[in-house]
Amino acid sequence: MRLIAILFLLLFVAAGIVFGALNADLVPFDLGFARLSLPRGGAMLAAVLVGWILGGITAWLGTSLSHRRRRRRERDGSKVGNATTA
Amino acid sequence: MNPIWLLALVPPLAFACGWWLARRNIARRSGDRVNELSSDYFRGLNYLLNEEQDKALEVFLRLAEYNRDTVETHLALGNLFRKRGEVDRAIRLHQHLVSRQGLSDEMKTVALLELGEDYMRAGLLDRAETLFSDLVAMDALAPSALRHLIAIYQHEREWHKAIDHARRLEAMTGEDESPMIAQFYCELAEQSRQHGARTEARDYIREAFVCQRDCVRAHMIAGRLSSEDGEIEQAIASYEAAIAADIAFVPEILPPLLNCYARSQQMDRAESFLREIMERYHGISPVLALTRLYEGRDGERTAIDFLTGQLRKRPSVRGLMALIDATMDKVSGEARENYLILRDLTRKLLEGQAMYRCSRCGFGAKAHHWQCPSCKSWGTVRPIHGVANE
Known part of the structure; x- marks a missing residue:
């Protein structure tokens, strides 16, 4: 399984290199505050x-925040439980 | 359509791919998929361990509600219902499990065993017996089913069946069940003795000795049989053998043994036997027996002196009561009043005391039982040694 993944990765890296070589001409970009010229393929891969x-x-932030919220809720719940049993 | 606009879709697609892969990875790492289920399981388990069965029940019910395929949860729920005494609900739940389609054979067997236990708890012993017999015939969870069957036969006092199944259990598990089988033979011997079938009773005693060579109960029944048949010497030998087998049963054995000594007019032999027992046994029963013997043979003064001396060595409420009774006639006036108060007090103290205790479950009893009424184990109820007891 790992071997197949490595092969795929190599395939995509090779495709990226070929794509970059085939689209080597510079494309101007206007970002509003600056203007830059980048190779077309490189810009595409960077995007x-x-x-x-x-x-x-985004996914990591969303999950970790929801986890933190749930843990806080459980902690509060157990505190209430302990208080009522005490 | 301009292909450049198609290319504009690539970054959002990459974003979506990155988001999805990251979510999957995080979920796998934190065990998020099983977390909901397992956290509920552990919470339920925690409640069970804390003996908070109501809360555990609530958690397990919710778990079974949103995951209807969880057989283990249903089994745990059924167990809880049974333990709380809601046997009808436990039966319904286990019946539903047994009839469920696509349940593995292994799980179905477990559910059947649980259902049998429900029937036992509900007192439907015939149904439980049929179920357990089927399980034994199927050779599925047979040791547990056999144990339950033995319990049923004990309850119904069908000792022959109990013996057969105990032997099967022995063969199946390799565990030694012979002390229990010996007790079953003793029960049969007692039954035969009560019905006057003395030869049959002796046969059963012989079988009990085959199972357990030093079976105290078998010795005691043999002694009683011999005593009733007028074979006093043989009865004395049996009772002495019973004490040799387990000295803890001295309080049980001494009264019939002393009766045999008295009938054969061998009080000197009784004295030497009691003296010998006193060295090995530290309870009060032999002291009281010797006191009575001295009182009858040598007079009250000797008996009181002996009892006083012994009470210094082994303080006992029963001994104190015997001493008060013996010296009551010798005092008068205010001292006698005080003696009476003291006697009433010691009597009340003894009235509330358990004289026997099960060494397995701690059940306390005033009378001796060969089978513990609480945990149903055999030969574990023994005299309590202490100042207020033996």
């Missing part, structure tokens, strides 16, 4: 990477 990372961070 994918940034989207992926942002998605991961």
Whole structure:
């Protein structure tokens, strides 16, 4: 399973390199506060990477916050339970 | 459509992929999928351990509600219902489990066993017997089913069946059940003795000795049989053998043994036997027996002196009461009044005392039982040694 995953990863890296080489011409970008020129393929791959990372961070933040909320609720509940049994 | 707009979809797609993968990874790491279920299980378990059965019941009911496939939860619920005395609910639940489609054979057997226990608890012994017999025939959970069957036969006093099943259990598990089987033979011997079938009773006693060579109860029944048949020497030998087998039963054995000594006019032999017992046994029964013997043979003064001396060595309320009774006639006036108060007090103290206790479950009893009325184990009820008891 791990071998297949590594093979896929290598395949995608190779595809990325080929994609970058085929789209090497510079594309101007106007960000409002700055203007930059990046290779078309590189910009595309960077956009994918940034989207992926942002998605991961959003999911992690959402889950950890909900976990924290639940734990706090359970802790409060057990405190009430202890108080009533005492 | 311009392919550049299609490419604009790539970053949001990458975002969605990253989000989904991260969620999956986090969930797998923290065990989120099973968390809801297992946290409820552990909460229920915690309540059970804290003897808070009501709360445990609530948690397990909720668990069974949103996960109808959880057989273990249903079994735990059924157990709880039974323990709380709601046997009808336990029966319904286990019946539902047994009739459920697609349940594995193993789980179905467990549910059947539980259902049998429900029937036993509800007093439906015939139904429980049929169920357990079927389980034994199927060879499924047979040791547990056999144990329950033995309990049923004990309750119904069907000793022959109890013996058969105990032997099967012995063969199946390799555990030694012979002390219990010996007790079953003793029960049969007692029954035969009461019905006047003396030869049969002796046969059963022989069987009991085959199972357990030093069976105190068998020795005692043999002694009683011999005593009733006028074979005093043999009766004395049986009673002495019973004391040799287990000295803890001295309070039970001494009265019939002393009666045999008296009938055969061997009071000197009785004295030497009691003296010998006193060295090995530290209860008050042999002292009181010797006191009575001295009172009859050597007079009251010797008996009182002996009892006073012994009470210094082994303080006992029963001994004190015997001393008060013996010296009551010698005092008068205010001292006699005080003696009477003291006698009433000691009598009341003894009235509230359990003389026997089960070494297995701690059940206290005033009379001796061969089978503990509480935990149903055999030969575990023994005399209590203490100042207010033996």
